[in-house]
Each structure stands twice: as structure tokens, then as C-alpha cells.
Amino acid sequence: MINNFYYHTPTELVFGKDVINYLPEVIKRYGKNVLLTYGGGSIKKIGLYDKIKELLKDFNVIELAGIEPNPKYETSVVEGARLCKEHHIDVILAVGGGSVVDCSKAISVCAKYDGEGWDLISGKVKAKESIPLVDILTLSATGSEYDSGCVITNISKNDKRGYMDDIMFPKVSLLDPTYTFSVNKWQTACGTADAINHLLEQYFAYPNNSFNDGLLIEGMKTLMKNVKIALEESNNYDARSELMYLCTLACNGILSNGSGSSGWPMHSIEHALSGYFDITHGAGLAIITPRWMKEILSNRTLERFVTLGIRLFEFDSNMDKEEMANKVIDNFYQFFLSIGIPMHLKELGVDENRIEEMAKHILQHDSTLGEFMYVELDEAALIRILKTSM
């Protein structure tokens, strides 16, 4: 059965080598004044920055550089919104990974709002307007290029928020897999882990249906196979293109329409971790995944694990179900380990003494923990997941 759903993604996807050549004609639709946003400068190393400046030589390009991973409200968002107002920006061009795109989405609404931007991001006020956003992706991971959400951290409030609004969908996402050739092993592994986790969060939605199971599992298979190739051979176009496309689809919803409401419990937990300790999002998710699975494994969820066992890992369907479920969990653990993610939070600098505080924070601040999920997580459960993840 297909459950009731609303689905809408107006973003244009332009995928393939050299699609950047469409940039001037895309930008021209929106105006002359461009805010170019990017991160730590890797786009300069790979020659992308120069290429963009050349392509946009007839436009007025203002720059916001240095957007950090886990982008911060107080610095990047506020500064970007200020630049937009000052320079009458017509269109934002985000060049980078999920953090740059997320930050640019937040800027796109804050720039059109006269009050305190955090009121929009925290959901206190509904945004009415946004500046059009175009992106050039350089990292396959979050799927922000094909959704309407962003995750922004407010350092002074110790608060990392997911914020969604249809007016933040990018207008156009230019997806050239060759821009991900230079992504290092750590970022490649963590980006893929992020996307796998997106598929898993949707897979564990309740109720599910067999069609969506199929789509989500095909997605996981494709990611798990291709990340290994990309880690061996960084410039492998085939593998990089499949990673890029799958990461783009993984957070969009098209693979799970009609599957009932899915919470984002692992994301909720991870947002606390990276909010407190600024760890890499995908690594945090990978580490939590098998521990969260152990926590929710019960008679109610057993069949979900069995389906993963048979359809994703091709286990013998005659295997004892509980044994299979545990093997599924172990396979995810071993898979993440095999792509280079240390599977213990302490290796990323997380302090065990703050677990109780984080558990409380998650329950207070995060509404995506999943009231519709198979298993509701209380404080004790959160503490167990975090402790076993150490």
C-alpha cells in the first residue's frame, strides 16, 4: 500500500561532465548580481574557482568564502545575508558540498528577512521569500542539492537545527562527477556513509512497502559497491557518477514516497554529537548505525532486518531470523570499518562524560527523533546507544 504523501521537487538536475558550461545561461535567468559562496578553498586547488570566474566575467560576483563544515549561524549565515542586502544580490551560487549548500539556503531566506534570521531557522517565523539558489556540487554526501532542508548550528545556543522550507529548493543543481575526483578518502567514505544512512532512516519508516524497500535497497547496494571503487581509484568516473547520483537521490524522498512517516532518529543523535564536538557528520552516523540497530532490534522490527539480509546482503533465506538480523548489523559495522571509518566515538574526540547531557539535549531540541518509528527512543535508550558507540 502507498500511504498518503505530498511530493514536490522543482529543482532542475543537470548531470554530467562539463555541465558547468551551462552556468552563464542558468545564472542569467535570475540577474546580474551573484553571491558566490564556498568553503575552505579546495575549489581553487582543482581550478573550479578560476573556471567559474571566467564563465561569470560579465556578472557582478561578490564572494563569501570560508564556509565551515557544520555551518555556523553567527558567522557564515549572518555575513552572507548582510552581503546579499548590501549588494542587492539576485542569485546565490553555492559551490561545494552539503555545508556550503545548506549555509547558502539559510542565507537565501535570511537575506529577505528584516528580523533576526535565527527566528526563521528555529521555526519561530515562517519565511516568505528567498533569493534564487544555484549550486555546483563538489562532494557527494548530504543530498542538499536536491532537497529543501538545511542544518545550521547556533554556537551561542549550542543548538544544531534542521530547517526545511519549499522556498529553499535550489533552482538548478549542476552535478559534474569529475569535481569529486579530488575528494579524499575520509570525505568520500563519510559522504557515502551519510547517504547510506539517509536510505536506512527511510527504510525503517513505518509502515513500509515492498516497492520502496526495493528502491532503497538498490540505492544502498549501489553506494556500498561504488564507494569501494572510488576509494581504490579516486578518478573512476563510473563510480564517482553513481555515488553522486545516489547521494542526490538519497535524501530527497522520491525513493520512499508512500512509505509512511519516517523519523530521523540516527540523524537526531548525530546532530547532538556534531553540535557538541564538531565531528564529521557521516562518520558520526556510521558509528551510531549498528548501535541504534541493536537498540531497536525486537520482534516488531525483526522482519525489517530479515528483508535487508536477504535483499541487500543476499543471505540464505533459511537462516534463523534473529541470527540474520545480528549478521545484518554486524555487516554494516564491518562495512563502515572497511571504508576507513573508526567505529568508536572516542576516536573522534567525543567525551563520554557528556553523554547524559547530550541525551537530554536530543529529547529537548530535536523533533525528528521519530514518534512514528517502530521504536520510540527514551533517555535511557539514547544513553545506551551513545555509550555502546564510544
Next chain:
Amino acid sequence: MINNFYYHTPTELVFGKDVINYLPEVIKRYGKNVLLTYGGGSIKKIGLYDKIKELLKDFNVIELAGIEPNPKYETSVVEGARLCKEHHIDVILAVGGGSVVDCSKAISVCAKYDGEGWDLISGKVKAKESIPLVDILTLSATGSEYDSGCVITNISKNDKRGYMDDIMFPKVSLLDPTYTFSVNKWQTACGTADAINHLLEQYFAYPNNSFNDGLLIEGMKTLMKNVKIALEESNNYDARSELMYLCTLACNGILSNGSGSSGWPMHSIEHALSGYFDITHGAGLAIITPRWMKEILSNRTLERFVTLGIRLFEFDSNMDKEEMANKVIDNFYQFFLSIGIPMHLKELGVDENRIEEMAKHILQHDSTLGEFMYVELDEAALIRILKTSM
């Protein structure tokens, strides 16, 4: 590998029982003057017409009734465009199946064009503007509710044309499976056959990739399973909802992005058949399918059939490949037969004496025969496919 692609579907999907209640708020976005388009009156039988009139009591509703299957340019499209101009229509509300939605798309552009509308549909002139289109679907079949194409027949020119343009995407598609409860067995079978064929045409695109194979095959499985249930039990919501969602996705492209260019060879052939003999589109496609498969089966396509054998029909992977390919073809034949489609064109009134003429017509008029396909079809091949389909 993901091949270069462009993908864009801005249509909002609103899916589920009673979503019609959103109608006033959806229509209000576009204006006061509504052209309500529908077919032969089945929407009156199921009470949908009255419900719509009640919901739109504060709007000016002009009606275009009697849109026929294989909608005709000279009657429905021209008349619809005339009504739009005369009544300053702000939004078209199409209520029905693919024919009504297709016809309404053609109306939406012809109404904003001062010249001869057929110049748009035949591709001579590019449309610049369209009237917003909203639809309420009552038949799961063509997927027109989620694509930018329409198929229109020009009787005086004996010409059935596929016409696509991004400005014809519906703004909103309201998808309530309960409106398909009363669809009879013949239309249920033919609608599903249409959607299965859409998936097959994309599956046989070249080059393919394993991820898209997975999505398309999951789609076929879901359709083949649920049509049997819906034929047994017309009011089965689960089955009707899966048919409705899958038909909506099947022609959209989201299941085959990155799979290389796909021709629509079976559709090309069928368009001639229904252009000449006004047969039901899905039935024509079902009859052609196994004969087309026989024609293209060769060393070059063998593996495509084997993948279908293993992943769709779960044949033993050790089976001889050629044997498996033939079994796949036979399975499709038997499947279509089992859902009530007579598997010979003569049973639908097609005259064998006009096969040569139709073959010539297809080659002259239809550019979607598939130059990028595995196997190019010449006149002799078309004649063989049509003759064996008799």
C-alpha cells in the same frame, strides 16, 4: 555509470484518499476562471463531478466534456482552446485519465497561441506560454499526470503525435486511488499494460546501469502483482494505490535517469495502430511487446533478457541464456493474456492489409523509434512485428 542527463519535474503530487479536499485552495492560486475538462461522463457516475462542482462553487467553471480516448486535435483541442480564449480561463482542471490530461495539456498551450495550434503540436513552432493545469486522475495508466508530454491525433492528417514541452507539466496532480475503484477490468488491464511497457522501453535503453535496472524491475514487479489483485477485487485500496503510484512514476524518467537515450519503439508502432484503428493504447502495446522482443533478441540484447529473467521472474541463473530469453518473452505474453488482453491484433479489428502502409507511416512520421536503441528497426522488421502480432 550514470550517463549525462537533464531531469526536471516541478509537478506537485498530492496522493491519498480524499486529497480532493485541497482542490479549492489549489485552484485559488491561479485564478477564478476554470475550464473543467473530462471524458465520457464516468466522473458523473462515481459522484466526482458533483463533488467538484460543490468544491468549486465560488469559481466560474466552464466545461469541456466528451474528450475521447486518443484525443483529437480538430474537435477537443481546438474547442478547448476556443473556450479558454472566450472565457479568459486562468486554470484548466482536467478530470479523467491520460487522454483527458493529454488533451488538456495541448489546450493549455494552444489557448495561448494565436496561430494554428497544430503547428505547436507538430513541433513547427515552439510554444511560449501555457495556462496552468491541475488534474484529478481517475485512471492509472499513461503517467501524463507526471510528465510534460501529450499524444494528440490529427484525424485529417491521419497523424498521431507525441509532443513534449516543459511548460505543459501539470502544476498539481491530485491522486486519489479510490477514484479508480470503478475502472473496469479491461481498462485496468490496459492501463497497467501501458505502464509496464513504459518501464520496458526504458529498461531497453542503451546504455543501461544496474541501479536503474533495479528501479525499473521493482516497478514492473509491483504492477504485475497488483493488477492481478485489482482485477479480482476492484475496491482493493492497497492494490489500486500501488498501481496508481507506479503508473505515475513509470513515464516520468526518474526511474531511468542516467541510463542513456531510450527510444520508444513499441510506442511508435502502437501510435500507428491506434492512429489507424483507434484501438486501446495499452492493449496494442501488450500485443506488440512479445513480438518486438522476439525481433530484437540477438547476441547484443541477450544479457538484457537474462537480467529480466533472473531479477523479474526469478529464473534459475544457471538456465541456458537463450532458453531464458525465450521464456522471458513467453512470460510477458502469458502475463498479458492472463489479465484479459487478447494477444492478437485481429481481435481488436486491425486489418492485416494495411500493415505495409502502417510500417511506412511509422518510419516517416515517428522520430521516437529509437536511433539509440540496441536494434534499429527497418521497414521489414516493422512488418514482421506487425504480422506476427496479428
